[in-house]
Amino acid sequence: MENYRWVKDGSQKPGTMRYGADYNPEQWPREVWDDDVRLMREAGVNIVSLGIFSWGLLEPRPGEWDFSWLDEIIDLLHANGIDVDLATATASPPSWMARRHPEILPQTVDGTTLWPGARQHWRPTSPIFREYALRLVRALAERYGDHPAVVAWHISNELGCHNLYDYSDDAARSFRLWLHARYGTIDALNDAWGTAFWSQHYEEWDEILPPRSAPTIRNPGQQLDFERFSSDAVRDHLRAEAAVLADLTPEIPLTTNFMVAQNVRDIDYPSWVPDVDFVSNDHYLRPGEHGRDDLSFWANLTGNIAGGLPWFLMEHATSAVNWREVNPPKRSGELVRDALTHVGHGADAVCYFQWRQSRAGGERYHSGMVPHAGENSRVFRDVVALGGALRDLSPVHGSRREKARVAIVFDYESWWVSGRDAHPSDSPAYDDETLAWYRALLDLGVRADVIPVGAAFDGYEVLIAPMLHVMPEELRVRLESFTDAGGHLVTTYFSGIVDGNDRVWLGGYPGALRDLLGVVVEEFVPLLPAERIALASGAVAHGWTERIVHVGDDVEVLDTYADGDLADAPAVTRRRLAAGGSATYVSADIGRDGVRAVLAGLGLEALAGDPRSAGGRLDVIERGDAAARYVFLSNRTDDEVVAPVVGDVLVGEAAASGVVVPPGGVVVVRSAR
Template identity: 75%
Template sequence: MDDATYRWVKDGTLGPGRLRYGADYNPEQWPREVWDDDVQRMREAGVNIVSLGIFSWALLEPRPGEYDFGWLDEIIDLLHENGIDVDLATATASPPPWLAHRHPEILPQTIDGTTLWPGARQHWRPTSPVFREHALRLTRALAERYGDHPAIVAWHISNELGCHNLYDFSDDAARAFRVWLQERYETLDALNDAWGTAFWSQHYGAWDEILPPRTAPTQRNPGQQLDFERFSSDAVRDHLRAENAVLAELTPGIPRTTNFMVAQNVRDIDYASWVDDVDFVSNDHYLRPGELGRDDLSFWANLTGNLAGGRPWFLMEHATSAVNWRPVNPPKRPGELQRDALTHVGHGADAVCYFQWRQSRAGGERYHSAMLPHAGADSRVFRDVVGLGEQLGALAPITGSRREKARVAVVFDYESWWVSGRDSHPSEAPAYDAETLAWYRALLDLGVRADVVPVGADWSAYEVVVAPMLHVVPTALRERLEAYVSGGGQLVTTWFSGVVDENDRVWLGGYPGAFRDLLGLTIEEFVPLLAGESAELSNGLVATEWTERIVRVDDDVEVLATYADTDLAGGAAITRRTVGSGSATYVSAAVGREGAAWVLRALADGVPALAADPLALDGRAEVIVRVAAGAPGAGARFTFVANRTDDELTVPAAGALLAGAGERRDTASVVVAPRGVVVIAQD
């Protein structure tokens, strides 16, 4: 690893690697006398890094251009004296009241023109030149003051960019949107063609006529919506780049990051396009409650690791127990705090951090769990926090190792997520993320390791590529998939795929448009199902939400299942076309996780990549592998076995048991606790 880029995984002297452990720390919420207790408890828990200053702008700059750094100086020095390093935020995530009072033109506007006022956070327009000026001035002041402080191992740019202000429909946004469109299309003729503006008399004769897709009498132009989503992602990224440039100029030796939200409510940010704008990837993840949560966590951690390109990444935020922003917020069950953290580590995280260190007494997140809860140190949560710190300390040897590539890839495409969920479609019931997760869970059920990879990544080396609901398919992507199959790859794709191009214009000639030749079939019409309706397939599977009428199947296509009832009875439902040593499989119905498993089992014969890992115990455990750089040797391979059940599992695995919720009762097997994870070092 490069010492400058990965300074955050080192100790203060760039010595031996160690896993980072900590939280957002907000000492400004507490009296000075609390700070000493905080640091003592941090040392007890094994905390070695905290993020500071994230929401401190109003205290750091109480009046325009007047700074008060005294309290921040003191807490940074105190942390440094106790061996705790700092990921210092630029503090620009939430403007102080004086800025919005003096410059209300920085406030964002919703789709219907409502102004979002101060009183919460992120009340700023990503395209506001006034906000940008003030934010960069504060960033520069912080960099000049703390750039040489030995405690600072990373810069934390803003916080959760776009979480609440991604879509701004103000006049600032309108002006910036037009500039973005001119750079993309160059001419109005090209834009009118891409958006299909001949429909409903939307043809534009001047750039100034174009607005963001604000509230309209009925459905808004789909191409305009897609481009505004792209623009909005780019506008927030442009702010990231602006702060990044100031920090790079003044403190080039300190790496810079911002916390992505790969799994959270900001689905409309294309994080794959942001990766080159940070020195290392960071992510926030919050567990979904219920049975789905564990696999959902694995899916998004897996994608985050692949966005990072296999390099170490930073889990910047997750929760020790309950959150506060869902309708019902149950606490984590015993063992889940450690399980969730070690699953992220298995997928490549070299830092495990939480929101936040000490649970707030006041404010909007006072019921959000923390490392040190309202109940204090004599609590289950804090005892679990201390225990996890001990576990992470034992895992220091894995620092800097990389997640071993699987032989199966699940492709994830942000634009297909955006577009497939639009209004004015055959059905609004299907959800791209749910369909993709169902296939990932089916692979876990079969004991098959898989990587979740962004659509723009190089997945040509994978033996099997699963691309569920790949709805948006530009010509270049179609050609990539055709080359993949022709080269011997096994492709699986599903309903509502290959339907539109990069401008959300339908590929003509019958569905699935871009994939007709590759799959060897034509779909005449979609047949979505009403709530409560279903369709049975000849293999016993039951489809809900979606079916399709396939009217042409080429001679070289094998029909794996047909529809058994409804108006589609006798028609093809699941097909496979062989191309040399490759194949392209199509699933035309929403058959869910169980159906995905059936398809994968049907393809497994002769496809070694779909063979189950024996450590997975028929899907009861997830297996993740990290491999150390350099020549193989003792401890060069680290196997994470995560128990997906509420029962104790006995896993046949030799090697040294490094950490986790389990024990070795003999030399050939490890017992994994319910909902536990164990880490085994092997030659």
């Protein structure tokens, strides 16, 4: 994103915080539209994403266009000072396409065809679908490229959310081409996949299929490459639409909404960043007391995927969603808190799905900015209050995230592979483990970045890399260089185990990290669901332990197992390096409380608590520009907290000794550099 652009009018400059929603006027009678824009103006809405699921109305029959309703609503929005992030409308094809071309429909791992009736019923590798989609994109660009209301392009919608994994013949052909480009020769592929096992050797490229349903465990290398391919296949569709738009409307920036924290975990979003002009993300809060920290974690990662540049929160919910087993509404104040936490982590736009809660369809119980109850409702009052808060935060717009001294390394491929079948246990969960370390840092009052594994490690004093399971040689070298330069690495069980082809590093675990950590693990000792093992420190292991059989002379044992078959064996170790760096290994799943104690015991200055966190009760988030620093204080508790922070209060209430952060609330303070 070296040529980062926010929207066409240059509003990456301070003073134009963006606020809005997905807007679906085609779901409503024309008389509702005037009421919509009236309420948008009351709420402070200044941008909407339009036309996302409108292909069937824009092209009711092949090659016949009806833009009349879209012309009218864009003109109406423009007349009321509301800009448009115009979607290419390719997220779901019209009914006539599937009837004429059933070969565009995706197929599941067992060969089941996914039929029309929902959304995203198309194969990412279908040449027929691609032809129709690009024809629509071209028509939209030619018609609206000069319209002053259109300030950005919204390519498709949540690419790969429901059709990422397609096992059709189209996918098989494209997968073979992808593999040929990756490996060059069939012998190199056989070596990477270890096809000597179970007589899986290939002689011809045409023998290779996607990892469809099979009698038992499928080849791990094949599975990993199919995940990579599927991410790239959807990315290729993004790039195809982007190329049309860049050719016809080069002055209008484009984006697509990532789903960094949602169910599309198998997309390598950091690799997509060069294909958009600014990063956008959809986020939906997980219910429960951990949800506040979970939201902060993923917003943090999104900001770092964006390289610290401002990004666009394209979707989140004003209250309840509709797709979990139980969908509780947000409590009073949470709408504002959640939005401002995203802003603290770099979002310069706060948008929702959707503007007006639907009356019909599969998402009619998903909350909107205007709920079924209408404008005289708690939700809409909170929507208006947020609009006011965002106006107060205009000076923040365009500023960048302030870099922390500590970083948690997040690796999509380790997330994919560590949760694979046929492993020692189904217990380890990569996302839960990384979140536990993040929450432990928050408990200690330590501000940390969550960075993608490909980001530079320069400038960080401490790297925390939980369950860094996939360890290509290049990553091993980068981690060694970090510690050799005086950095401190903390990693955990099930790290360093396999190379980039999911082949085990030999010689004992933790594989590629064995020499750096100075320990050798002879075998994994996963625990049954009811089992617990105590450590000498009082920490309790559950789910996973390991048998460390060798500790180097320069390695200190920080904790041991206290009972069971591993009694007195090392559990937590630390190797100190000559340049002042260190490498710490935690061989057990000891949960948030356990890792908090480990971090506190390392005695590193970068892990000292920030006084502004009020003992870990506040999540301290920072943005800044050349003139000022903006501190967001998000209350992690249900009690009022007074924080010793001095400055101009942009959002919130000042107190004699600092600022008052209400229960579950956010206060924003500006101070001069």
